[in-house]
Amino acid sequence: MSGARIAAGSLFPAMSWPTVDGGTLDPSRQTGWRMLVVYRGRHCPLCKRYFKSLDTLLPEYQAAEISVAAVSADPYEKARADVEAEGWRFPVGYGLSIEQMRTLGLYVSTPRSEQETDRPFAEPAVLVVNPEGCVQIVDVSNAPFARPDLGALLAGVKFVREKNYPVRGTLS
Numbered sequence: 356m357s358g359a360r361i362a363a364g365s366l367f368p369a370m371s372w373p374t375v376d377g378g379t380l381d382p383s384r385q386t387g388w389r390m391l392v393v394y395r396g397r398h399c400p401l402c403k404r405y406f407k408s409l410d411t412l413l414p415e416y417q418a419a420e421i422s423v424a425a426v427s428a429d430p431y432e433k434a435r436a437d438v439e440a441e442g443w444r445f446p447v448g449y450g451l452s453i454e455q456m457r458t459l460g461l462y463v464s465t466p467r468s469e470q471e472t473d474r475p476f477a478e479p480a481v482l483v484v485n486p487e488g489c490v491q492i493v494d495v496s497n498a499p500f501a502r503p504d505l506g507a508l509l510a511g512v513k514f515v516r517e518k519n520y521p522v523r524g525t526l527s
Contacts, residue, residue, distance in 0.1 A: 360460030363493050364522040367484045370455050372426050372448030375435045380424050380448035382484055388421040388512065393451065393461060393480040397433040398472045401499040402479070403441060410443050412505050419513055421483075426451050428476045451477055462497040483512055491515060491522055 361368070371381035382391050392409065394402040409423065416423050426448035427434065434449035453475055456463050462478040479502050483492035492511070494503045514520060 363524040366488050368458050374446045374448050375438045389484045390423050391482045392425045393477050394427045396427040396429040396476050397437050408505050
């Protein structure tokens with residue numbers, strides 16, 4: 356079951372994760388436009404395919420001055436193995452906790468078997484945070500099959516910036 360969804364327009368909560376390259380991923384302390392992609396983990400072939408597309412588009416995101424990072428509940432060893440095998444060029448955090456998943460309003464799944472993975476994991480999400488630290492775009496899925504098109508998302512963020520487009524979905 357999911358927690359309350361992170362509200363569009365709210366400040367991105369203070370939370371951080373170690374990254375495979377030895378750094379720290381902390382979207383709440385970053386500046387500028389940033390996009391955090393939550394992925395299911397090493398066991399997910401659809402995540403790998405999605406990240407291949409993301410890695411291909413990475414130069415365009417960088418040219419648009421949008422930093423890109425990813426995080427999963429995987430431990431260091433699994434996250435590192437994915438980065439090494441797939442060659443992803445964006446920061447990859449690991450150790451996303453169930454409490455953090457709930458704070459972000461993510462759907463959390465239990466493994467179907469030990470062959471899938473050995474811990475609960477988050478289903479996919481994309482969170483775009485604006486320079487003020489507010490969540491501009493929220494896309495949360497409960498299954499690996501529904502994810503935003505990364506090219507359309509990039510075009511959308513560019514539109515938001517060029518037109519000073521407001522955060523949508525904020526009427527309570």
